Amino acid sequence: MKLFPVHSILWSSLLLVLLASQSGTDASNPDVCQDTRSYGSLERNSSKPVDHHTEIVKKIEDVVCRLYPTNKLNCSWPSILQEDIQLSVFISICDDKKAVFNFSSVDKGGPVSLTLLEQEISDVLILQLNVTQHDRWTAVIHTVKMSELEVLPPPTNISASVRDGSLTVKWSLPHSRETNDSSCFQYELDMGDQENPRQLDGEESYTEQNVDPNLTYKVRIRARKEEDCQEQPEWSDWSHTVIVEPSVHKLNIPVIISISLGIPMILLAVVLLVRYQRVSEVLFPPIPRPPPKYIYFLEKNETSNLFHTAPPTEPMEEITEVEDTEENHEKTLSN
Incomplete structure (x- = not known):
């Protein structure tokens, strides 16, 4: 007698899985990309309305998916807190009516986070959420362009x-x-x-x-x-x-060297400016100019009158006095 409830639970769980698989066949099948759907559309399918049908459908319609720069795809929706309700998720990414990525999860009550490969990031995302309750189910299909999900990296x-x-x-x-x-x-x-x-x-x-x-x-x-x-x-x-940060003027080695060399150069320039005339006379002495009378003779080409040669001096006669040494010698002996 005690086994009956256990068998009932097992059969009920198996029935839920079969119903979820049947209702999710379109989204989990690669051929789902062959169907013609408009971007941003919502499709609703249902057998018998589940309990609180309107509230639950509103929640699974309020889905937010984002594709981040790290190729991470996040899809979230409001939580459905009922023990007898099961939520299944089916995701397909399509490229020109061909599925390049498929994902399915049964009894996934929370958000979905997936890391995609670069080649799996394509044109269209098809997301189907199936809600099953005993022998009743409701499905909502979201179709959206992947470009609408992009979250930019910072500049x-x-x-x-x-x-x-x-x-x-x-x-x-x-x-x-x-x-x-x-x-x-x-x-x-x-x-x-x-x-x-x-x-x-x-x-x-x-x-x-x-x-x-x-x-x-x-x-x-x-x-x-x-x-x-x-x-x-x-x-x-x-x-x-x-x-x-605030601009703070700090003395460094190049500045100190520049100041040390710059100040003497400035002082030297000041000295040169103050004593310009004296320095210029030393560096650039004036060209000598002849007196006016010489200029006059030079203009007349009478250079012969400019110079007076001194008369030649008479040669001096050299007189040599010769004494008779023998006569003087005899006088000396006689004395």
Whole structure:
């Protein structure tokens, strides 16, 4: 007698699995990509309405899927808290009516998180949620373009500087799988000044006027697509923080060397300017000029009158006095 309830539970569970598999055949089959569906459409199939049918259908229709830069696909929906209700999930990714990825999970009450390969990220996502309760079931099929699920990475190549009382921030476009059109991107810029972030559309730079150069600014930025380019876009993560510190003039070795060499050169230049006339006379002496009378004779070509030669001196006669040495010798002896 006690085994009967156990067998009833086993048969009931098996029936639920079969019903879920039967109702989910379309989504788990690769041929599901062959069906013609409009993007963003919802399809509802049901046998008999389950308990709280309207409330449950509303929850499984409120599905949010996001594809992150790390190729991570997250799909979530409001929780269905009923013990006798089973939720099954079927996901197919289609590329030109051909399935490149399939996923199925029975009794998956919470959100689904999958890591996709690059070749599995294609055009269309088909998500089917099946709700079964005893012999009744309800299915909702979501069809959406993968481009509508994209969450952008934060902008790159961020630079910030303060100059002439203005803070200028520059960045590069975030990477997108679908578009490089700058008008499709919206930015939120936070400069760490306890004010609301700046909202910017289609820009790649921003200048804040009249900033205090003595303050420290912490700049970060995030991005998302414009609503004209994507329905219900989601903000990216914040970029890394760029810190702009106050400008402090510090003496370093090159500055000290420049000052040491510059001051003597400046003093030398001042001395040269003050004593310019004296220095110029030493470096560039004046060319001698002859007196006016010489200039007159030079112009007349009468150079013979310029110089008077002195008369030649008469040669002096040399007189040699000769004494008779013998006579003097005899006089000496006689004495």
